Amino acid sequence: MSATSLRGDLVLSVSQLNRQVGGLLEANFAQVAVRGEISNFTKAASGHWYFTLKDDAASVRAVMFRSRAVTVGFIPAPGERVELRASVTLYQARGEYQLQVEAMRRAGQGDLHEAFLALKAKLGNEGLFDSERKRPIVPVPRSIGVVTSLAAAALRDVLTAIRRRAPHVRVIIYPAPVQGAEAAARLCQAVGAAIARNEVDTILLVRGGGSLEDLWSFNDETLARLIASSPIPVISGVGHETDFTITDFVADLRAPTPTAAAELACLPRQACLERVNMALQAMAVQQRRWFERASLRLDRAVGMLVSPQQRLDRQRERLQSLRIRLVRAADGHHHKQAGRLAMATARLRHRSPDLDAARRELRGAIGRLTLCAPQLLTLRRSRLASLQQTLQALSPRNILDRGYAIVRDEQGGLVKNALDLNRGDRLVLEFAKGGADVEVIQPRQK
Structure with missing residues (x-):
């Protein structure tokens, strides 16, 4: 329009x-x-x-x-x-x-909510909410402790659930108010008493639903730190499923309701009986197998068992055999040694030294050595002089005096082929007098 x-x-x-x-x-x-x-x-x-x-x-x-x-x-x-x-x-x-x-x-919840968030962030940064530090819940507890008010409907819900689920589990109540100015301190006293008395396997901290103000005692820092340090696992079942408190985060397990906390704290009686039956069946199977193995070992032992008389007869036969072998071995060794002694005596007599002949042979050798020594010495000196002349002729120093040089690489090896060199290689030149360090600019091949 x-x-x-x-x-x-x-x-x-x-x-x-x-x-x-x-x-x-x-x-x-x-x-x-x-x-x-x-x-x-x-x-x-x-x-x-x-x-x-x-x-x-x-x-x-x-x-x-x-x-x-x-x-x-x-x-x-x-x-x-x-x-x-x-x-x-x-x-x-x-x-x-x-x-x-x-x-x-x-x-009116604005300040409380801000305080809740601040405490949650503080304890979270300290690691009190980390799953690594949380303790496992005992699946088959002997006794369960409940921290709540005696007048709370949550207590009746917990007792009803445990009585229905696991009537064999003993329940110990640690009463404390769950709302009001003194509730947080009283809750700390109740949880501390449960820890000090050490008579339960799991502690349930429960309360029914309510506003943030109603649940504020479960956002106490002292209570949170006490729960975190508890050696006994703690299950927090505070409020309804949409309610969250600091104890929910710091507890070892969070339940959405008090009834759920009771159900999480213990296995049903039927499940426990099934576990016991399974354990009994497994034990019976193991026992039967043990008896079977023992029976087999007994049968083998009986088969290996012999009478003492048989063992003595066997030992006697073995002893007689060893005695005969010993006598035979002793006689054979004696004859063998006697023969060796006779042979050694004959060889000794045959090889007895003739001292007069040895002296004559020694005097002849000394005479021949006296005649040959000057000739041999002259021959060795002549050969030495010839080798010195040859060595002097082949000495690289004589070659260096004619203007040549010895080329070595950085490791001291001789360089004989330009193809072995690369641009930038460092070389050492040795002249007749002195030397020099050089760098290859461009290798060349004739």
């Missing part, structure tokens, strides 16, 4: 007016925080929430779409005070402005 002029003024259609007003609202109230009381609350089939937020003097309509509503964690009740973060929009069809809610929390 187009705008028309009337007496010089711009005339807007209703849609144009609402559109412009809506733009002004969205531009000037992009995000606001509002506190008020819920009324006329409706949850549509689509999951969207429609309600009115009011105080003593005014009210405003509000809508929270399903994608945002599922993150709230609770469904607001009429008359409940809440705090909203919303943008201000105009519902153009009726010309009514409304709040489009992005986040919601119960009024």
Whole structure:
């Protein structure tokens, strides 16, 4: 619909007016925080929430779409005070402005929520939430400790679940208030008593659902550190499935409800009986196998067993055989040694030295040596002189005196072929007098 002029003024259609007003609202109230009381609350089939937020003097309509509503964690009740973060929009069809809610929390929970997040971050950075430090839950406990209020419905739920699931398990209650100013300290005393008495295999810390203020005693730092240091496994079953407390994060196991905590603390009686039956059957099988192996060993031992008389007869026969062998060996050794002695005596007599002949032979050798020594010495000197002349002729020093040089690589090896060289190689030149270190610029081959 187009705008028309009337007496010089711009005339807007209703849609144009609402559109412009809506733009002004969205531009000037992009995000606001509002506190008020819920009324006329409706949850549509689509999951969207429609309600009115009011105080003593005014009210405003509000809508929270399903994608945002599922993150709230609770469904607001009429008359409940809440705090909203919303943008201000105009519902153009009726010309009514409304709040489009992005986040919601119960009024007065802002400071508590910030404190919860700060403590969670602190303990998380210290590693108290790490899975590596959490203790395993005893699957078949002899006794279970329950820390909660004697008047709490959670206690009845836990006792009912354990009685139904595992009536053979003993339950010890460590009473403590679960709400109020002194609840955190009393809970610490109860958990400390359970640890000190060391009479249970698992500790259940349970409480029914409630608001953040109702559950605040389970967000105590002292209680969290006590649970983290407990040598007894702790299961936290505080609130409903959507409720989270610090004890849930620091406990060895988190249960969504107190009843679930009781179910996680022990196996059902039937499962325990099945385990016992399986163990008995396995033990019977092992026992039967052991008896079978023992019977086989006994049969083999009986087969190997002989009477003492038979063993003595065998030993006597063996002794007689050894005696005969010993006599034969002694006689043979005596005859052998006598023969060797006779042969040695004959050889000794045959080889007895003739001292006079040896002296004559020695005097002849000395005479021949006296005659030959000067001739041999002269011959050796002549040969030595000839070798010295040959060595002098072949000495590389004589070649160096004629202008030649000896080329060696950096390791001291002789270089004989230019093809073995590369550009940049370092060489050592040795002259008749002195030497030089050079670098190859370009190898050349004739």
